Structure formats: structure tokens, C-alpha cells
Amino acid sequence: MGNISPESIVNDLRYLQLLSRSFPTIADASTEIINLEAILNLPKGTEHFLTDIHGEYEAFQHVLKNGSGAVKRKVNEIFAHALRESEKKELCTLIYYPEEKLRLIKAQEKELDDWYQITLNQLVKVCQNVSSKYTRSKVRKALPGEFSYIIQELLHESSVDPNKQAYINVIISTIISTRRADDFIVAMCNLIQRLTIDSLHIVGDIYDRGPGAHIIMDTLCDYHNFDIQWGNHDILWMGAASGNDACIANVIRLSMRYGNLATLEDGYGINLLPLATFAMDTYGDDPCTVFMPKTDFSDGQHNEKTLKLIAQMHKAITVIQFKLEAAIIDRRPEFGMQGRKLLDKIDYKRGIFVYEGKEYPLRDMNFPTIDPANPYRLTDEEEELVGKIHASFMNSEKLRKHMRCLYTYGGMYLVCNSNLLYHASVPLNEDGSFRHVVINGKEYWGHKLLQKTDQLIRTAYFGEEGTSRTDFAVDYMWYLWCGPDAPSFDKDKMATFERYFVGDKDLCKETKGHYYTLRNEAETCDRILLEFGVTPGPHSHIINGHVPVKTLKGEKPVKAGGKLLVIDGGFSKAYQPETGIAGYTLVYHSHGLQLVQHEPFQSRQKAIEEGLDIKSTTFLVEFNSQRMMVKDTDKGAELVTQIADLEKLLAAYRMGLIKEKE
Incomplete structure (x- = not known):
């Protein structure tokens, strides 16, 4: 506060007057500063990365529900020796598929009220654990309206105090006696799923091959916090x-x-x-x-x-x-x-x-x-x-809705918390320099090339129909699918005709661009990171999909000494004979970066009836010796700026430059 000069306040007075509408008193501005400072010192939320889902909606939905194994890890931590393995598995399945699992349990369980009492207490403990890294305000916004007050009471009361435990037991008993236990369990399980993943990154290729891209898009359009980097x-x-x-x-x-x-x-x-x-x-x-x-x-x-x-x-x-x-x-x-x-x-x-x-x-x-x-x-x-x-x-309403979602939450690339996300490539020359691509008579490369293609994709959909600008953009959409210099493709050709009609191996060969070889080198990755405004360092990475990692042949998803991660491991069943696994996901939480390798998902039905979770192996890519906090993230940088603005507003109030409002 003491470092704020009167000149800077005068220069920003118009903006500060606008800000005062949201924070009309010294008390309001002070409270917000305290709140934001507190948020900065919470652990960073968990980011979840998936790519090349290709319509495999059951596996996709299951991975979202189990947080790539995060829910199971939480349950193991909380109930390490208090529950048997079979009981922990049952609890996890209930959290993933509450409605379906409840139907099975009610058909089998003889002492249902006892089961409700035990299970609700267990769910409260899991929910307290997953909500601990968020502010009460953020948790409150995630709560289902009808149970908001009750869940808040349960989450913020300690069962260590015997008086409080009695209070919790009365709440749970009343939920059961009023026959609201089923609805309450469903609400708690959905809340646990939601709080386990703070933000979801889809690094391209939702569509084609598998049967349910539209179901995946339905899930995403209703998801609480996500982004998409468009794939080809x-x-x-x-x-x-x-x-x-x-x-x-x-x-x-x-x-x-x-x-x-x-x-x-x-x-x-x-x-x-x-x-x-x-x-x-x-x-x-x-x-x-x-x-x-x-x-x-x-x-x-x-x-x-x-x-x-x-x-x-x-x-x-x-x-x-x-x-x-x-x-x-x-x-x-x-x-x-x-x-x-x-x-x-x-x-x-x-x-x-x-x-x-x-x-x-x-x-x-x-x-x-x-x-x-x-x-x-x-x-x-x-x-x-x-x-x-x-x-x-053109007349499909559902397609229009999903495309709006893709455009609103998507782009060609994303920089987030020192990670650079794009689906396929940044075209390169053999010497590692950025390939210059001519679009409409002008050259683009590197960062500018991805920005230009992003703009053309938006013009194709939103541009004024019948204009030369829009017509070119619409034609360019096809080039982005199969054009040699398209960053979303980056091969010499798409040998569709040869595969169908000729079948000759040499003719069918598609030669990848230099990017796919050079990305194995740390120097190349550093150059690309710098091009996109990311300072290369131990916590900076490029995250790709597009080309399946052939794990069967010993290929690794971690490249260039950990600077680049390819997380396409075969979500699509069509690729699993080549990859030998059923996909990778990446989890970035406050303790570090984990790569999760998945075995094929059997089915939703087997997951519910037999508790068959996806078998997953977790690899530690990076471990933070000190827990990463919100202040260490991009969101933290935004909050620091907001705090600085609010401190200027406080100074303006105290200098009498802006009057407090009723």
C-alpha cells in the first residue's frame, strides 16, 4: 500500500471509478483483498489432460469419474486400514456410478438403514478431503441447490469433537428417516467427482472412429471447467x-x-x-x-x-x-x-x-x-x-450446439501454467527453424501460424456468407485436414486413394514433417516454448496428442528429457493393437506431474456390477519438493494483479479521490 504513488492513482482514476461499482466501500475492497490473499495460499487445483478420445465415450466418462485413479488414491489414503479392499472398491464404484450402484445395493442389502449410516459417513470424509484445497465460496458454488446447506454443515464440522460427531450423526439420521438418502448420496458422489478435477484439458480429437463423440460433447458442454485444443x-x-x-x-x-x-x-x-x-x-x-x-x-x-x-x-x-x-x-x-x-x-x-x-x-x-x-x-x-x-x-440443431461449444472453449493451442498444449505440430524445417507457410499470399510461421489458422477456422464458421474471405476460410478447413503444411496434419500427403484402390505399401506411406523427429531434442522444444512466450525451465512442457505412442514397440510418451509429453496412447480401440494399451492421461496437481497409463476399459456395466475399474499405472514425471500453491499459477498472477488494483482503490478512497457509496 505504501508503494502506491498518488500519480498512478490519478492516472488510473477512470478505471478505479468503474471498479468502485463492484466494491463501493473500504470494507468491501478490504474484504476482497483478504479473500484473494487467502486463495493465493491454497494448493493449486488438479489439472487433468486427455487427448485422442475418438468417440470412446464409456472410457472417457469413466476416466472423468475416477479422476485417472485420483478418487481411488483418496479412498486408500483416508481408509487405509479401516476398510477391507473389497469395501474400498465398493465405495469407489458408488462414487463413480451412484444411481446404478444404489439400485444394486438396495436389491441385495438387508440392513439398508445401517448401510446408509456407514456410507454417508464415509462419503462425508472423502468429500472433506477433496474439498480441502478450495475456498468455502468455491465449494459452495459447486453444491447442488437442494442440499447446499446440509452439505456445508457436514463438510465444515469436525468429527473429532464428540459434540460435533453427535450433531453430524443427527443430520445423517434425519436424511435417512426422511427418505432422502438416495438423492443425498448421488449429490455427494457427483460433488466428489467434480472437486477431484479442477480443470480439464482436451488436447484434440474428440471425433471419429468410436461410436459416441456426440455423447462426449454432451458431457463437455455441461462440464464445470474445460478447454479444447482442436485436433485434425x-x-x-x-x-x-x-x-x-x-x-x-x-x-x-x-x-x-x-x-x-x-x-x-x-x-x-x-x-x-x-x-x-x-x-x-x-x-x-x-x-x-x-x-x-x-x-x-x-x-x-x-x-x-x-x-x-x-x-x-x-x-x-x-x-x-x-x-x-x-x-x-x-x-x-x-x-x-x-x-x-x-x-x-x-x-x-x-x-x-x-x-x-x-x-x-x-x-x-x-x-x-x-x-x-x-x-x-x-x-x-x-x-x-x-x-x-x-x-x-446445416440444419442439425445438435451439431450447431456442439460446434458452438467447440468454438467457445477451443483453440489451436493453449499456454497454461508453463505448459504449451497443441494437438499435432508446429511445422519445422530440417534444420529446426520454423517452416514459413504461405496463406493468402502472406507468410506465417510458429506462433503466428497457429494464430492465423485459429482465425481462419473461426472465419469459416462465423464469417459473412458469400464473401471471398469466408469462402477462402471454408476451403482452408479442408486443407487443415490433409494439407502438407497444416499444423494439424503436417505430413506429405493423406494417402486415402492409395489405401483403398492400390494397397501398395510404398504408395500408401505418409511421411511425417520434420517436427516429429526434432521434437525429441530438448533444444527444439525450448525454441518452440520461447516462440509461444513460455520460459523454458524444469516445470515447462509441451503436451501433444495426434500420433499414438507405440508402447508395444518400446516407444515412450516422455520425450526430450521430459520437455515434451505425447499423451496419445490409444483411447481409440482402433489403435490399441498398435499401442498395446488404452491411452494415457496426465494429472498435474500441487505435488507434481503424473502420467497415467491405462489398460482397456471393459464396460460401464462391468464397472458397476463387478467393480471393474480401469487398471492404471502411474508414473511420476515431475515431483515438486514444495507443494505448488495458487500463487505459483497463471490464475495466481491474475489474482496478484486484482489485489494491486484493489489496493489502489483503497488508497483512492482514503485520499478522498473516490467517495464511498451506501
């Missing part, structure tokens, strides 16, 4: 929602490839009947063997007839996709993707693909909708079909 699959869906027909075709193709119709039809109400009708008419006699979905990773509910129809739809949309992409390539020569127009390199009479002087036999030679003289022209039927599907995407 998210951007593809955002491009589709922005009206890019090539992106729409890619979205549908991937859904067919993994036999996943649920997200499109049940999740977003996309009408696939026109595509099914067109596919049956066009490919009725075609077995479409190459286009059979990856049934190992689908929901397992499709019979042989349905699988054949999906394969026909798959082929139909794939051919349409190549035609739609060719139109963008011709319209945007600056994308430099002429080499990805491949339909004109087919000898349709001989069934041969001719590429760079070599001939390759085709795996599928039936092309009823392609005119060899003009292979990229959509037939009238295809054009009509594209129009119908486009309208279905």
Missing part, C-alpha cells in the same frame, strides 16, 4: 459444420469405415437414407469388398446385410469425396495439392493406376459414376445427393 478430426467436423462439402464427405466416409452410424444418425440426426438409396441403386451388384467397415471396432450390432449396405455407402461417398476435393484443388492452386488429383491417373479399360511412370493393379475396378474423359465431374444424381446431405448437416 475436430477441425474436419468443424469444416463440415461450416458447409465444406469435401469435409462433409470425409466425415461420412470415416463413419462408414468404422461402421459408426450412431454419431451421425442418432447423435446429430443426419439423414443417411438418400446416400443408402443412391448406393444401393449404383452399387447393388458390387460386393464393395475393399470398403467393408472395420467391424472389429464397430458396435458389433451390424448383420451381414447391413455391413454390405454400409460398404456400398462407403464406396459411394469415397468416390464423391475425391471429386469434391478436386474442385477445391482446382479452385485453390495456392494449396499446392495438384498431385492429389488421382482419378485421372487411372487406365479405366485395363484397371491400372499409372503413377510416376509405374503401373499398379487396382483392387477395385468398378467405377459406374466416373466418366474417364471427365473423371472429376459429379453426376446429376451425385450432385443432388451432395445437396441433400449438405442441408442435413
Whole structure:
């Protein structure tokens, strides 16, 4: 206070007058300073990092419920020798799935009132533990309205004092006698889940492959504190929602490839009947063997007839996709993707693909909708079909809601508490310098490149329709999905055509950008951190997803001596044969940074009935010798600024420059 000069107060007087509306008296300003100073000295909240979820909603929801094993650790700490292992497992399952577990217990338990009394006391202890690092105000805001007062009483009374224990017992007995125990248990369990994770970071790729991206988005849209760093699959869906027909075709193709119709039809109400009708008419006699979905990773509910129809739809949309992409390539020569127009390199009479002087036999030679003289022209039927599907995407209310959520809480990158989060890459040259990428005639690289792509993604969705600026941004959404210099992709090509129609290993090879090799070097990571305004140090990291870590082959998620962490370990079932595990999550709490390696999640049903939790192994990446407090975080820096402003306001009141209000 003594260091505040009168000049600085006079200079900031207009701002301080605005601030005085929120804190109209000396008492109000003083109370807020005391409150903020107290918050600075609390332990930092737990941050939870997940990436590449790819529609695996059951595993995702379970990891949120158990806090990557944090709830189990808390239960073990609190009831170390007081409960048997089976009892601790039962308590954990109740916390994860309270409604479902209560139904099972009520069907089996003979002394239900005793069970309620014991369980409610246990839940109070767990809740007291997980709420201890937060202010009463923050906990109060998280409480369910109808039980807010009672939970506050239980949380802030010590059971050590015999008088207080009697008081707690009376509250719990009354909850049971008034038949509110079930609702109260559900409320307590949900509160424990919420307080275990303070903030959630999704480092990209919510969509595609698995059956429930829409369910994941429903969960996120209602989550208390989260952010998203867009992945290439998210951007593809955002491009589709922005009206890019090539992106729409890619979205549908991937859904067919993994036999996943649920997200499109049940999740977003996309009408696939026109595509099914067109596919049956066009490919009725075609077995479409190459286009059979990856049934190992689908929901397992499709019979042989349905699988054949999906394969026909798959082929139909794939051919349409190549035609739609060719139109963008011709319209945007600056994308430099002429080499990805491949339909004109087919000898349709001989069934041969001719590429760079070599001939390759085709795996599928039936092309009823392609005119060899003009292979990229959509037939009238295809054009009509594209129009119908486009309208279905544009008119989906649920898709619009989820896209708004992705845009509001998402971005290309995030800097948070000395960690730099982005999904895929920052394009680099072979020598480690930042690759200069030309967009609309201007060069961008490093931090500016990710800022520019972020801006284009927003323009594509929110920009004024029909303007050249918006049209370019909409086309660029497709480039971000598969363009060589796109930070969300960063490979020489996406070999979609080659994988379907040729199958030659050399032709199908996609060469990753230099980033993916150079990120193993500490010097490269330091250069990238500095580029994004992060001072390299022992607690600074880059956190990536995008490329699954092949744990089976001995690959490690921790790179460059701990400066970079790749936490894509195979959440998606499609990747688990390659990775050997079922994903990584990262937990950053006040004691340090922990990497959690997960085994495959059996099912929600087994978790409830048999108490089968995800088997997880925790690795300590970094340990803080002194507990990290709120004052050591980005939030702490904001609070310090607020305190300084409030101290100026106090000085202005005391100097008579601003009058206190009633």
C-alpha cells in the first residue's frame, strides 16, 4: 500500500471509478483483498489432460469419474486400514456410478438403514478431503441447490469433537428417516467427482472412429471447467459444420469405415437414407469388398446385410469425396495439392493406376459414376445427393450446439501454467527453424501460424456468407485436414486413394514433417516454448496428442528429457493393437506431474456390477519438493494483479479521490 504513488492513482482514476461499482466501500475492497490473499495460499487445483478420445465415450466418462485413479488414491489414503479392499472398491464404484450402484445395493442389502449410516459417513470424509484445497465460496458454488446447506454443515464440522460427531450423526439420521438418502448420496458422489478435477484439458480429437463423440460433447458442454485444443478430426467436423462439402464427405466416409452410424444418425440426426438409396441403386451388384467397415471396432450390432449396405455407402461417398476435393484443388492452386488429383491417373479399360511412370493393379475396378474423359465431374444424381446431405448437416440443431461449444472453449493451442498444449505440430524445417507457410499470399510461421489458422477456422464458421474471405476460410478447413503444411496434419500427403484402390505399401506411406523427429531434442522444444512466450525451465512442457505412442514397440510418451509429453496412447480401440494399451492421461496437481497409463476399459456395466475399474499405472514425471500453491499459477498472477488494483482503490478512497457509496 505504501508503494502506491498518488500519480498512478490519478492516472488510473477512470478505471478505479468503474471498479468502485463492484466494491463501493473500504470494507468491501478490504474484504476482497483478504479473500484473494487467502486463495493465493491454497494448493493449486488438479489439472487433468486427455487427448485422442475418438468417440470412446464409456472410457472417457469413466476416466472423468475416477479422476485417472485420483478418487481411488483418496479412498486408500483416508481408509487405509479401516476398510477391507473389497469395501474400498465398493465405495469407489458408488462414487463413480451412484444411481446404478444404489439400485444394486438396495436389491441385495438387508440392513439398508445401517448401510446408509456407514456410507454417508464415509462419503462425508472423502468429500472433506477433496474439498480441502478450495475456498468455502468455491465449494459452495459447486453444491447442488437442494442440499447446499446440509452439505456445508457436514463438510465444515469436525468429527473429532464428540459434540460435533453427535450433531453430524443427527443430520445423517434425519436424511435417512426422511427418505432422502438416495438423492443425498448421488449429490455427494457427483460433488466428489467434480472437486477431484479442477480443470480439464482436451488436447484434440474428440471425433471419429468410436461410436459416441456426440455423447462426449454432451458431457463437455455441461462440464464445470474445460478447454479444447482442436485436433485434425475436430477441425474436419468443424469444416463440415461450416458447409465444406469435401469435409462433409470425409466425415461420412470415416463413419462408414468404422461402421459408426450412431454419431451421425442418432447423435446429430443426419439423414443417411438418400446416400443408402443412391448406393444401393449404383452399387447393388458390387460386393464393395475393399470398403467393408472395420467391424472389429464397430458396435458389433451390424448383420451381414447391413455391413454390405454400409460398404456400398462407403464406396459411394469415397468416390464423391475425391471429386469434391478436386474442385477445391482446382479452385485453390495456392494449396499446392495438384498431385492429389488421382482419378485421372487411372487406365479405366485395363484397371491400372499409372503413377510416376509405374503401373499398379487396382483392387477395385468398378467405377459406374466416373466418366474417364471427365473423371472429376459429379453426376446429376451425385450432385443432388451432395445437396441433400449438405442441408442435413446445416440444419442439425445438435451439431450447431456442439460446434458452438467447440468454438467457445477451443483453440489451436493453449499456454497454461508453463505448459504449451497443441494437438499435432508446429511445422519445422530440417534444420529446426520454423517452416514459413504461405496463406493468402502472406507468410506465417510458429506462433503466428497457429494464430492465423485459429482465425481462419473461426472465419469459416462465423464469417459473412458469400464473401471471398469466408469462402477462402471454408476451403482452408479442408486443407487443415490433409494439407502438407497444416499444423494439424503436417505430413506429405493423406494417402486415402492409395489405401483403398492400390494397397501398395510404398504408395500408401505418409511421411511425417520434420517436427516429429526434432521434437525429441530438448533444444527444439525450448525454441518452440520461447516462440509461444513460455520460459523454458524444469516445470515447462509441451503436451501433444495426434500420433499414438507405440508402447508395444518400446516407444515412450516422455520425450526430450521430459520437455515434451505425447499423451496419445490409444483411447481409440482402433489403435490399441498398435499401442498395446488404452491411452494415457496426465494429472498435474500441487505435488507434481503424473502420467497415467491405462489398460482397456471393459464396460460401464462391468464397472458397476463387478467393480471393474480401469487398471492404471502411474508414473511420476515431475515431483515438486514444495507443494505448488495458487500463487505459483497463471490464475495466481491474475489474482496478484486484482489485489494491486484493489489496493489502489483503497488508497483512492482514503485520499478522498473516490467517495464511498451506501
